[in-house]
Structures are given as C-alpha cells and as structure tokens.
Amino acid sequence: MNNVEKLVFAGLLYGILMSNGLAQKVYEKQEPPRELTTEQAQVAAKNYQKYCSLCHGENREGYKNDHAPSLRSKTLFESGVPHSILRPISYGRQGTAMAGYLDEVGGPMSLDEVWDLTYWLFWQSGAERIKLSENPVLGDIARGAIVYQENCTACHGVNGEGVNAPALANQSALAHNKDEFIRYTIEKGREGTPMLGYAGTLSADDIDNVTAYLRSKAKDSNVESTVLTSLPTPDQYVINPENDDPEFELADNMYVSSVDLYEAIKANKRMILLDTRVPSVWQRAHIKGAVPFPYYTDLADKVKDLPKDVQIVGYCSCPRAATEYIVKQLRELGYDKTAVLYEGIFGWMNLGYPVTSAQGELE
Ligand code: HEC
Numbered sequence: 557m558n559n560v561e562k563l564v565f566a567g568l569l570y571g572i573l574m575s576n577g578l579a580q581k582v583y584e585k586q587e588p589p590r591e592l593t594t595e596q597a598q599v600a601a602k603n604y605q606k607y608c609s610l611c612h613g614e615n616r617e618g619y620k621n622d623h624a625p626s627l628r629s630k631t632l633f634e635s636g637v638p639h640s641i642l643r644p645i646s647y648g649r650q651g652t653a654m655a656g657y658l659d660e661v662g663g664p665m666s667l668d669e670v671w672d673l674t675y676w677l678f679w680q681s682g683a684e685r686i687k688l689s690e691n692p693v694l695g696d697i698a699r700g701a702i703v704y705q706e707n708c709t710a711c712h713g714v715n716g717e718g719v720n721a722p723a724l725a726n727q728s729a730l731a732h733n734k735d736e737f738i739r740y741t742i743e744k745g746r747e748g749t750p751m752l753g754y755a756g757t758l759s760a761d762d763i764d765n766v767t768a769y770l771r772s773k774a775k776d777s778n779v780e781s782t783v784l785t786s787l788p789t790p791d792q793y794v795i796n797p798e799n800d801d802p803e804f805e806l807a808d809n810m811y812v813s814s815v816d817l818y819e820a821i822k823a824n825k826r827m828i829l830l831d832t833r834v835p836s837v838w839q840r841a842h843i844k845g846a847v848p849f850p851y852y853t854d855l856a857d858k859v860k861d862l863p864k865d866v867q868i869v870g871y872c873s874c875p876r877a878a879t880e881y882i883v884k885q886l887r888e889l890g891y892d893k894t895a896v897l898y899e900g901i902f903g904w905m906n907l908g909y910p911v912t913s914a915q916g917e918l919e
C-alpha cells in the first residue's frame with residue numbers, strides 16, 4: 557500500500573468502527589506519582605499484609621473474603637490513582653465490608669501511611685497512569701437503565717447494591733469516583749477478574765448511557781439531584797433566609813462538628829455553606845445548598861456576595877486545611893460568624909449524613 561491507500565484504508569476502518577459505535581476512546585498518559593523510599597515501601601507492604609490481605613488476598617489478587625476486588629489489575633491503577641484508591645482506603649465504603657483505615661475516622665493508619673500504601677499498590681501493579689477528564693459523562697439515563705438491566709445485574713445487583721461484585725450505587729464510591737473512572741472500567745474491564753470490558757459488546761454511546769445511569773444514583777434518597785447549567789448565584793447563597801441562625805459551640809473557636817451541623821440543617825436554620833474544594837468535586841457530591849467557593853477564590857472580589865450577619869460554615873475534604881485558610885481570611889475581614897466543619901465532607905459522608913450532586917456541564 558502506498559501512503560494514500562493507507563490513509564483511505566485507515567479512513568474506511570475508522571468509518572466501519574464508528575458506524576458500529578465501537579471505536580474506543582484514546583487516553584493520554586500521565587506522569588507517575590512519586591516513588592517510595594525503601595523504608596516507606598517496607599512499612600506499606602507490612603500495613604498491607606496486616607490490614608488488607610484478609611479480604612484482598614496475600615498477593616492482592618482479591619476475592620479472599622467478602623468479594624473484595626483485586627488490588628492488582630492494571631486498569632484499576634491506570635485510571636484510579638490517587639483518589640479512587642486513596643479515598644476508599646481512608647474513608648471506606650459505607651454499608652460494605654470496606655472500612656475506613658484513616659486515624660481520623662477511627663482507623664489504624666496516618667494520612668501519610670495511607671498515601672504511601674496507595675502509591676505502593678500503584679507501583680506493585682506495574683500500571684502507567686492515564687489522564688481522565690473531570691467532566692461528567694453525559695448520556696441517556698433511561699437508556700442506560702435498560703443497558704444496565706440487560707448486562708450488569710447478575711453481578712452488581714438489580715439496584716446496584718452488589719451481589720458478588722462492588723456496589724455500584726454506593727454513595728461513598730459515587731462521591732469519590734469520577735465519571736470517567738467508571739466509564740473506563742466499563743469500557744476496559746479489570747483484567748484477572750470477572751469484570752470484562754464492554755468495548756466490544758456495547759456501543760460507545762451505551763457505555764456513556766450506563767455511566768450516566770450509575771451517576772444518577774448519586775444522591776440522597778430524599779433529595780433529587782439538581783440539574784444545573786451554571787453555578788449558584790449570590791442571591792441563592794443563603795439557605796433558609798427567613799429563619800434564625802444556629803448557635804454553634806465551636807471547638808477551638810473554629811470547628812463545628814458534623815452532628816451539630818446536621819442538627820442545624822434539619823432545623824432549617826439560616827446559613828451559608830461554602831464548599832472550598834475545586835468545583836468539579838462539588839458537582840460530584842456536596843452538602844445540599846452549599847456554594848462552590850474554592851480555596852483559591854479571589855476574596856477581595858467575592859466577599860461582596862457574603863453578608864456579614866449570616867452564619868457561615870465552610871468545609872473541604874482535606875479535611876480542614878483549605879477551609880481554615882478561607883475562614884481565617886474572612887475573619888480578618890470582620891466575618892465573626894464563621895466555622896469550619898471538623899470532619900470534612902468525607903468524614904460527614906462516612907458518618908452517614910446526606911449529600912447531593914449536580915448534573916450538567918458547569919462553566
Ligand atoms: C473485611 C474485608 C476487607 C478488608 C480487610 C479490606 N477491604 Fe478493601 N474492599 C473490600 C470490599 C468488599 C470492597 C468493595 C466494596 C464495594 O464497593 O462494594 C473493597 C474495596 C476496596 C477498594 C476499591 C477498589 C475498587 O475496585 O474500586 C480499595 C482501593 C480497597 N478496598 C483497598 C483496601 C486496602 C488498601 C485495605 C487495607 C488497608 C483494605 N481494602 C481492606 C473489603 C475489604
């Protein structure tokens with residue numbers, strides 16, 4: 557074949573693939589994470605055997621107990637590092653056998669140890685990290701539900717509750733996993749496990765549809781997920797504007813506990829909730845009514861949107877650092893009724909308090 561013939565041939569092949577809708581996405585590679593020192597790796601290997609091998613197996617093969625997934629498949633570590641690995645280890649998956657191991661939620665490991673274990677698992681897997689978009693995967697949810705019922709229930713359960721495979725409708729999993737991570741798993745599968753890739757079986761559109769269907773399950777059972785095409789505007793910042801503010805007793809003059817915040821929300825108290833994370837994660841899961849107010853916001857400009865007399869509570873996932881940074885600046889500007897959620901949003905979810913999500917592209 558000469559070059560022109562090659563081009564025509566490639567074009568035809570592409571046309572055939574596209575007409576079947578089976579063309580696979582092309583993913584960019586991403587820099588690997590840091591390497592561990594010998595000492596960090598030894599501690600991580602020891603922690604793995606001590607805390608994880610019981611269910612995930614001595615060699616990370618999975619399925620030793622409680623249908624724990626493999627912690628060896630390349631597709632998991634290609635697409636999941638760090639957050640889809642770090643978060644379940646830290647905070648667990650509510651309602652499944654996977655508990656939280658971070659000391660903040662009563663687990664045995666420090667945050668440094670959890671990071672090291674995440675990276676240790678990555679390096680053991682031999683995967684190369686790929687870049688996944690933060691944008692939502694949009695699709696036809698009703699069509700996705702049909703695809704799901706036809707292909708996925710035997711292992712994942714009629715309602716995504718998990719039979720002998722992960723619970724796909726699990727709120728902690730949906731809060732931590734980005735849409736592209738879910739989509740990638742469906743497209744490629746997880747080698748060495750019963751999860752086969754659907755790239756050859758389902759059309760690219762149906763893979764989007766079933767991903768959108770799974771995402772639609774991310775919501776508090778009492779709260780419809782909000783359809784948003786833009787971020788909340790300043791006139792929507794104050795929740796329950798006609799009511800009284802809560803009277804919090806702050807620990808260290810700074811922190812409000814999840815218990816107290818939830819009481820105030822249930823009592824319809826007047827407040828402003830600031831989500832100080834990057835807005836893409838606000839979209840995945842946030843406390844209802846919270847305003848995206850990323851820690852890198854230019855306060856000099858934004859502060860005019862915040863009334864001084866309303867109780868402000870900020871939260872992040874780190875679990876407190878980003879919000880403390882904002883709250884300290886607000887206090888310097890005379891905002892005295894300000895507080896930081898002590899457990900952070902993942903602690904909040906880990907305690908079983910509700911979150912909601914937003915759908916649609918945000919600017
Ligand atoms: C008691 C059994 C058990 C133990 C012990 C356990 N896990 Fe898990 N783990 C599970 C189960 C079950 C799931 C799947 C939960 C679901 O989503 O349905 C899981 C899920 C995970 C996931 C998510 C994987 C994916 O495919 O999304 C990671 C990562 C993980 N565990 C890491 C660990 C690490 C690291 C340890 C040790 C610190 C550990 N687990 C200890 C049972 C366990």
Ligand code: HEC
Pocket residue numbers: 618624625626627629632703704707708709710711712720721722723724729738739741742746749750751752754766
């Ligand atoms: C034969 C059983 C089986 C079928 C059918 C199946 N899966 Fe899976 N799936 C699994 C198992 C087992 C895992 C965990 C694999 C591992 O060890 O990493 C999994 C993992 C996943 C994950 C990743 C979950 C996580 O927590 O990381 C997603 C998403 C998923 N499957 C979606 C689907 C969808 C959508 C379908 C239908 C189109 C489907 N699966 C069909 C068995 C199955």
